[in-house]
Amino acid sequence: MTDDLKAAGAQVFADDRAHVFHSWSAQGAISPLPIAGAEGSYFWDYDGNRYLDFSSQLVNTNIGHQHPKVVAAIQEQAGKLCTIAPSFANDVRGQAARMIAELAPGDLNYVFFTNGGAEAVENAVRLARLHTGRSKVLSTYRSYHGSTSTAISLTGDPRRWANDAVGQSTGGAVHFFGPHLYRSHFHATTEAEECERALQHLEETIQYEGPATIAAVIMETIVGTAGVLMPPPGYLAGVRALCDKYGILYIADEVMAGFARSGAWLAIDHWGVTPDLITFAKGSNSGYVPIGGVIISEKIRETFKDRVYPGGLTYSGHPLACASIVATINAMREEKTIEHAAWLGEEVFGPELRAMAERHPSVGEVRGVGAFWALDLVRSKETREMLVPYNAAGADAAPMNELAAAMKARGVWPFINFNRLHVVPPCNISEADARKGLAALDEALAVVDVYAS
Structure with a gap:
């Protein structure tokens, strides 16, 4: 990564922190990641880190980035x-x-x-x-x-x-x-x-x-x-x-x-x-x-x-x-995006996520269709106690923060809300990238399995 790119990223961050007021945030508690570009199912930062977008940003880039x-x-x-x-x-x-x-x-x-x-x-x-x-x-x-x-x-x-x-x-x-x-x-x-x-x-x-x-x-x-x-x-x-x-x-x-x-x-x-x-x-x-x-x-x-x-x-x-x-x-x-999303749900996301639920004690339920899925994470499959409390924040949210960090470390950007991890990539994501993201998720779940019995 060139010094020019790093400098550009530093300027983006400095301008943001000096002047941008962010939604749904305590302004002094956030550190937004500067993004340099995006294409298809990926986006990347100024340090050369490339992320598979399993969030579709806010579940909206259905046709991917920069189509x-x-x-x-x-x-x-x-x-x-x-x-x-x-x-x-x-x-x-x-x-x-x-x-x-x-x-x-x-x-x-x-x-x-x-x-x-x-x-x-x-x-x-x-x-x-x-x-x-x-x-x-x-x-x-x-x-x-x-x-x-x-x-x-x-x-x-x-x-x-x-x-x-x-x-x-x-x-x-x-x-x-x-x-x-x-x-x-x-x-x-x-x-x-x-x-x-x-x-x-x-x-x-x-x-x-x-x-x-x-x-x-x-x-x-x-x-x-x-x-x-x-x-x-x-x-x-x-x-x-x-x-x-x-x-x-x-x-x-x-x-x-x-x-x-x-x-x-x-x-x-x-x-x-x-x-x-x-x-x-x-x-x-x-x-x-x-x-x-x-x-x-x-x-x-x-x-x-x-x-x-x-x-x-x-x-x-x-x-x-x-x-x-x-x-x-x-x-x-x-491009038959509708048909592709339906196929992904039936042949890739549904089967793979349900198999994960069998392997991981932290996965209580799998729900979804198409390119629209969620894992309901629990401390006990028997009692269905949520992995973190409803509206968890701060220390209470630590297990989910650890899961998010584990996914990012594997190059996959997650969508997390309370005790749930949502699987919501672009609807035209390739089968190979879908399976790549699921493999990263499978590995990352190990960090929250330790909280489950």
């Missing part, structure tokens, strides 16, 4: 039209909206573009409240929906707490327990029992809150950051039926699970259910240019046919971002 077709589309669009106000029509905005609508189920034929997933949730909830004239929105405790005011209110994980404490979240959010058989709140022993009892709990929550006060139920189709939780067969259809019964809208949050991550265009495709609204972002263009959106059904669009929708963003449907969506969808089709 040449997407980069070229952004460059071409920049040479033609960099930006235009949302009140105009332009070719790539309309094309991106059409292509997304064509992927959605039922009559979800319209797209409202945002700058990311949290704003998609904000606007989906606003649409639901205006359409129904009701204020409450139900969401699960095990969830993450974003950090803007409404989205963080709906979020179930502990990142909500500090916002609640200082009044930064908004009212109208009601939380309930979604299905999670491994740690069942309903004393269930089978998926069928978990499904039935979780639906009963949701219906009771609706009844106690008052159906006429509830605008929507919002759910991550596959719960992402909070555990890669797969809904049991029949659950999402049951949620749809309850929403229909009580005149409530069903919002499917596909920000993390959509666009190949689950081995389908949208995760909802696995269960054949049609929501009223779908939020998307991340994988729609792998985050190359910030964008997200809401896919809207005919009945909700009709509400605003002659009534002004009171919301908007300066960069809604930004041409550079829309061009990157068009290129991403086309590339995924041409």
Whole structure:
């Protein structure tokens, strides 16, 4: 590594520490790694360390880093039209909206573009409240929906707490327990029992809150950051039926699970259910240019046919971002990314991770589909005690920090949340790189096996 590169890395770090305010961090406690570049399933630092990206950054680089077709589309669009106000029509905005609508189920034929997933949730909830004239929105405790005011209110994980404490979240959010058989709140022993009892709990929550006060139920189709939780067969259809019964809208949050991550265009495709609204972002263009959106059904669009929708963003449907969506969808089709992600889940990740669970006392459960997996790590397979406590930090989180360090030392960048290690590489990762990352994970688990009995 040349002295020039090292000096450049030192300058990147110095500028960051002097001027950048980081998200979800105590500013004085972090030491961000300067990144020099990335390509495909890898990124590297200024010291020449190369990492296999088993995190897809924030589970968003579904088509990998620097995909040449997407980069070229952004460059071409920049040479033609960099930006235009949302009140105009332009070719790539309309094309991106059409292509997304064509992927959605039922009559979800319209797209409202945002700058990311949290704003998609904000606007989906606003649409639901205006359409129904009701204020409450139900969401699960095990969830993450974003950090803007409404989205963080709906979020179930502990990142909500500090916002609640200082009044930064908004009212109208009601939380309930979604299905999670491994740690069942309903004393269930089978998926069928978990499904039935979780639906009963949701219906009771609706009844106690008052159906006429509830605008929507919002759910991550596959719960992402909070555990890669797969809904049991029949659950999402049951949620749809309850929403229909009580005149409530069903919002499917596909920000993390959509666009190949689950081995389908949208995760909802696995269960054949049609929501009223779908939020998307991340994988729609792998985050190359910030964008997200809401896919809207005919009945909700009709509400605003002659009534002004009171919301908007300066960069809604930004041409550079829309061009990157068009290129991403086309590339995924041409390269069969959806099929590849599904194959990886069935033939590589699923079998290999389940085999690891047999070998390692620290692996309590393996969950996932496609390129979307999690290991639930425990101190005891019998009691299912979490390897580290819920919302662990500092010394309590030491075992997971040791696991992360062991993976990085082996050239694999992990995604860790509380007691779980998520396996979420780019959806187009090669079989060889997938197996390389899994081999590193297999070795690294030895450092946490010592905590398990």
